[in-house]
Amino acid sequence: MRWLKPFCIVFLAVLFSCGAKDKVVFQDFQTLQGKQITVQELNSKVVVINLWATWCGPCVHEINSLNALEKRYQNNDKVVFLAISNEKTSRIQRFLSKKQFTYQQIANNTFFETLQTGLVSSIPKHYVIDQNQNVVLFVDGAPDDIQEQLASAIDQAL
Numbered sequence: 799m800r801w802l803k804p805f806c807i808v809f810l811a812v813l814f815s816c817g818a819k820d821k822v823v824f825q826d827f828q829t830l831q832g833k834q835i836t837v838q839e840l841n842s843k844v845v846v847i848n849l850w851a852t853w854c855g856p857c858v859h860e861i862n863s864l865n866a867l868e869k870r871y872q873n874n875d876k877v878v879f880l881a882i883s884n885e886k887t888s889r890i891q892r893f894l895s896k897k898q899f900t901y902q903q904i905a906n907n908t909f910f911e912t913l914q915t916g917l918v919s920s921i922p923k924h925y926v927i928d929q930n931q932n933v934v935l936f937v938d939g940a941p942d943d944i945q946e947q948l949a950s951a952i953d954q955a956l
Contacts, residue, residue, distance in 0.1 A: 821933070822925070843877060846877065846878070846880070847923075847924065847925040849921050852883070857940065860922065864879075864901060864948075867879075867949060877956070879900070879902060881904065882904045922940050926951035935950075
């Protein structure tokens with residue numbers, strides 16, 4: 799039993815260190831449509847990121863809400879919406895041929911693993927990152943009010 803207290807302290811330290819990162823360091827991306835998105839471009843915008851997969855039921859279920867959110871800000875060039883999956887491009891393209899997802903799509907990218915946080919890698923995950931690369935909102939999962947949560951964070955970051 800003497801080992802239990804030190805174990806709990808170490809476990810809690812690891813648990814709390816695995817939360818959302820305070821700052822995000824972007825990299826250059828190429829979307830599925832071939833568009834280049836540069837670090838310089840992202841560093842001056844509010845960036846909304848969705849980590850998702852085609853096989854993830856909650857991810858697919860929330861797409862309509864995320865599309866409505868993207869449409870709400872479509873005329874605001876200070877907001878960028880990125881959907882990042884660790885799946886192969888061909889699988890995502892097959893999925894998108896049947897269901898529209900209007901975020902800019904990035905496939906099979908190491909940035910996906912960079913943003914995975916916590917003791918369990920799970921999806922969906924949502925980030926809102928301000929112009930200073932600070933994470934202003936992190937949501938793990940697919941709550942029913944995801945559109946409202948993201949919109950509130952975007953409005954505050956603008």
